[in-house]
Amino acid sequence: MNLRRLAETLNLSQTTVSRALNGYSDVSEATRLRVQKAATLHNYRPSMRAKSLATGRAMTIGHIIPVTSRHEMVNPVFGDFIAGAGETYSAQGYDMLLKLVPDGDEERVYRDLKSRGTVDGIIIHGPRMDDSRIPLLKEIGLPFVVHGRASDVEDGYSWLDVNNKSAFERATKFLIDLGHTRIALINGLENMDFAHRRRNGYVHALSDAQITIDPTLMRSEEMTEVYGYRSTQELLALPAPPTAFLTSSMMVAIGVRRALEDTALKMGRDVSVITHDDDLSYLKNGEGVPIFTATRSSVRDAGRECADMLLKRIKDPTLPPFTRLLEVDLTLGRSTGPAPIKG
Amino acid sequence: MNLRRLAETLNLSQTTVSRALNGYSDVSEATRLRVQKAATLHNYRPSMRAKSLATGRAMTIGHIIPVTSRHEMVNPVFGDFIAGAGETYSAQGYDMLLKLVPDGDEERVYRDLKSRGTVDGIIIHGPRMDDSRIPLLKEIGLPFVVHGRASDVEDGYSWLDVNNKSAFERATKFLIDLGHTRIALINGLENMDFAHRRRNGYVHALSDAQITIDPTLMRSEEMTEVYGYRSTQELLALPAPPTAFLTSSMMVAIGVRRALEDTALKMGRDVSVITHDDDLSYLKNGEGVPIFTATRSSVRDAGRECADMLLKRIKDPTLPPFTRLLEVDLTLGRSTGPAPIKG
DNA sequence: GCGTGCATCCAAAGCGCTTTGGAAATTCCG
DNA sequence: CGGAATTTCCAAAGCGCTTTGGATGCACGC
Numbered sequence: 001m002n003l004r005r006l007a008e009t010l011n012l013s014q015t016t017v018s019r020a021l022n023g024y025s026d027v028s029e030a031t032r033l034r035v036q037k038a039a040t041l042h043n044y045r046p047s048m049r050a051k052s053l054a055t056g057r058a059m060t061i062g063h064i065i066p067v068t069s070r071h072e073m074v075n076p077v078f079g080d081f082i083a084g085a086g087e088t089y090s091a092q093g094y095d096m097l098l099k100l101v102p103d104g105d106e107e108r109v110y111r112d113l114k115s116r117g118t119v120d121g122i123i124i125h126g127p128r129m130d131d132s133r134i135p136l137l138k139e140i141g142l143p144f145v146v147h148g149r150a151s152d153v154e155d156g157y158s159w160l161d162v163n164n165k166s167a168f169e170r171a172t173k174f175l176i177d178l179g180h181t182r183i184a185l186i187n188g189l190e191n192m193d194f195a196h197r198r199r200n201g202y203v204h205a206l207s208d209a210q211i212t213i214d215p216t217l218m219r220s221e222e223m224t225e226v227y228g229y230r231s232t233q234e235l236l237a238l239p240a241p242p243t244a245f246l247t248s249s250m251m252v253a254i255g256v257r258r259a260l261e262d263t264a265l266k267m268g269r270d271v272s273v274i275t276h277d278d279d280l281s282y283l284k285n286g287e288g289v290p291i292f293t294a295t296r297s298s299v300r301d302a303g304r305e306c307a308d309m310l311l312k313r314i315k316d317p318t319l320p321p322f323t324r325l326l327e328v329d330l331t332l333g334r335s336t337g338p339a340p341i342k343g
Numbered sequence: 344m345n346l347r348r349l350a351e352t353l354n355l356s357q358t359t360v361s362r363a364l365n366g367y368s369d370v371s372e373a374t375r376l377r378v379q380k381a382a383t384l385h386n387y388r389p390s391m392r393a394k395s396l397a398t399g400r401a402m403t404i405g406h407i408i409p410v411t412s413r414h415e416m417v418n419p420v421f422g423d424f425i426a427g428a429g430e431t432y433s434a435q436g437y438d439m440l441l442k443l444v445p446d447g448d449e450e451r452v453y454r455d456l457k458s459r460g461t462v463d464g465i466i467i468h469g470p471r472m473d474d475s476r477i478p479l480l481k482e483i484g485l486p487f488v489v490h491g492r493a494s495d496v497e498d499g500y501s502w503l504d505v506n507n508k509s510a511f512e513r514a515t516k517f518l519i520d521l522g523h524t525r526i527a528l529i530n531g532l533e534n535m536d537f538a539h540r541r542r543n544g545y546v547h548a549l550s551d552a553q554i555t556i557d558p559t560l561m562r563s564e565e566m567t568e569v570y571g572y573r574s575t576q577e578l579l580a581l582p583a584p585p586t587a588f589l590t591s592s593m594m595v596a597i598g599v600r601r602a603l604e605d606t607a608l609k610m611g612r613d614v615s616v617i618t619h620d621d622d623l624s625y626l627k628n629g630e631g632v633p634i635f636t637a638t639r640s641s642v643r644d645a646g647r648e649c650a651d652m653l654l655k656r657i658k659d660p661t662l663p664p665f666t667r668l669l670e671v672d673l674t675l676g677r678s679t680g681p682a683p684i685k686g
Numbered sequence: 687g688c689g690t691g692c693a694t695c696c697a698a699a700g701c702g703c704t705t706t707g708g709a710a711a712t713t714c715c716g
Numbered sequence: 717c718g719g720a721a722t723t724t725c726c727a728a729a730g731c732g733c734t735t736t737g738g739a740t741g742c743a744c745g746c
Contacts, residue, residue, distance in 0.1 A: 012725080012726090013725070013726045013727075014726085014727095015725075015726055015727080015728095016724085016725055016726070019725090025723095026723075026724065026725080027723095027724070027725075028723080028724060028725090031724085031725085050731090052731095053730095053731050053732070053733085054730080054731055055731085056731075
């Protein structure tokens with residue numbers, strides 16, 4: 001059933017039926033009711049294709065996932081983020097388009113998206129420090145919101161970010177207060193902006209406490225369980241091993257724990273661990289008392305809010321960019337304790 | 344730049360330009376070249392909206408994720424599946440639409456998808472044993488492929504599934520051969536078809552070996568780390584605790600391991616663990632010798648192939664349904680060993 | 687020189703909706 | 717009671733593409 005046939009059935013013009021269904025005021029309540037009845041009766045749903053051609057809006061938001069040969073953004077965090085954003089979209093009648101884009105193809109894809117009109121806006125994932133996508137999107141005029149920030153890009157764009165620096169600064173300071181001085185940082189890839197900020201927070205806290213920075217205690221890779229495991233093994237094999245670990249994700253922390261359990265060291269007694277926790281639905285930080293002491297911030301909430309920001313800007317493009325900095329909770333778990341007394 | 348203006352620029356008709364760009368034979372090579380040059384010069388890309396209205400194809404595949412209040416399909420497995428499917432889509436010029444759908448809304452959404460023409464086909468995730476979506480989609484005539492199967496639905500639809508029954512039967516038999524008789528099954532939700540099949544395989548192997556089935560050794564919940572942990576604690580507290588665990592996912596197995604490490608029991612010596620491993624990119628089963636003995640099947644490959652099947656059926660709807668049963672590898676890791684001698 | 691066949695091109699209709707710019711009918715009010 | 721204002725409806729254009737059904741010109745063979 002399409003609009004024309006529905007209009008014929010009702011002995012009305014397409015115009016009237018369309019306006020009745022879309023809630024315009026220049027149609028009497030009586031006929032509006034008639035139209036609505038007939039629409040549900042005949043199971044009429046307007047064709048998205050035609051509608052978006054006529055209106056110029058796709059009612060679709062794009063999520064572009066960079067696919068490097070070696071590193072994937074399709075990670076556990078992404079799933080929860082999408083879930084959050086999806087809630088917002090469903091509530092407001094938007095669809096979500098997912099696109100995996102090989103590195104280097106990005107410019108072409110964004111321009112495509114704009115000129116082919118497949119989406120009304122996009123959300124940028126995993127910004128790097130100097131992310132070329134931001135000026136690019138500004139240039140081509142496609143509304144966007146960044147999940148994270150790009151340090152080297154001057155302002156003038158919308159973003160939502162966790163306060164990574166303060167989070168890791170607080171976590172580091174917490175470990176220092178417990179007496180730790182050799183603190184390892186098992187970070188994400190540091191060309192990622194968030195990882196860079198976390199390192200800054202870590203370094204800052206150490207400097208504040210007059211502790212010299214030891215580069216051998218810092219790692220930077222993609223955040224997998226195996227990476228956490230391997231790094232810990234290597235770090236523990238050092239002449240002066242760390243007594244505390246700061247990790248960038250639950251997944252990595254689980255790897256750290258696995259490595260510790262291969263040794264005689266007990267987590268929370270001999271070695272302390274703090275992780276950042278994205279509060280993923282299927283990977284909770286324990287029940288009751290958390291497994292790990294953690295800086296926590298729900299990535300699902302972030303998704304919901306990013307989507308919200310984007311839709312607002314699409315509705316009213318004259319609005320100035322939104323920015324939102326989320327502070328983390330530092331929740332105490334079983335994985336931290338005072339630094340062991342030197343033997 | 345749109346088709347009309349491009350045609351004007353070239354002093355050609357829209358027809359000719361369109362056909363030149365789409366590779367029809369009734370346009371001379373000379374003009375085709377001219378057209379292509381002009382198209383790239385002016386950065387012309389056909390509007391998806393107009394194109395899909397004209398052709399009736401959306402060039403988009405839908406992935407519907409059921410969202411129950413309590414259980415989420417946006418799980419770690421989903422991310423990798425999507426990544427695989429996305430590769431296929433990119434390669435063939437398709438887009439991917441993601442939709443989170445609250446339980447109960449499904450029928451409305453599928454009918455919507457069909458009549459609004461937003462997608463050309465969909466992939467069904469997480470089929471339950473008697474999944475109503477399958478007959479529904481057949482009725483409304485939207486092409487689809489099921490990732491998994493629905494036991495209670497008679498054939499006549501396309502699916503790709505892991506041989507869950509044989510996988511868990513083999514795994515159970517392997518444990519039995521090692522001398523284990525008290526084997527726990529920490530399964531996924533058993534209204535999910537795959538979980539039901541796994542249980543069948545488990546039960547079958549035990550029966551074959553004349554081992555009586557003990558319902559207290561079987562759990563069925565959503566597959567989280569915490570679930571694995573809690574289940575293991577409870578099972579170990581039994582008067583006659585199991586000596587081996589069979590789990591449905593790496594995540595659960597990690598929970599099992601955490602519970603074991605709270606005790607004096609050593610995995611692989613005192614207690615054996617086998618898990619199913621979906622071979623997720625960020626959650627590898629260790630490097631070198633696997634952490635867990637596991638039945639493995641790449642969910643990413645599954646995604647790639649599901650997408651392939653669907654696109655083939657969309658291109659030629661007269662084709663009979665495809666079905667594909669993937670056998671798993673049983674890879675030996677460090678988590679299994681002979682049953683401990685009874686003290 | 688004329689019908690045939692082929693290679694190129696094009697005008698116009700159509701996809702299913704929204705929206706503009708009235709027209710017709712009704713109400714209002716001095 | 718007549719003109720203005722208001723309400724209710726509609727014809728037709730337009731969104732940007734594809735596709736049908738020719739039209740045109742040219743070489744070919746007889």
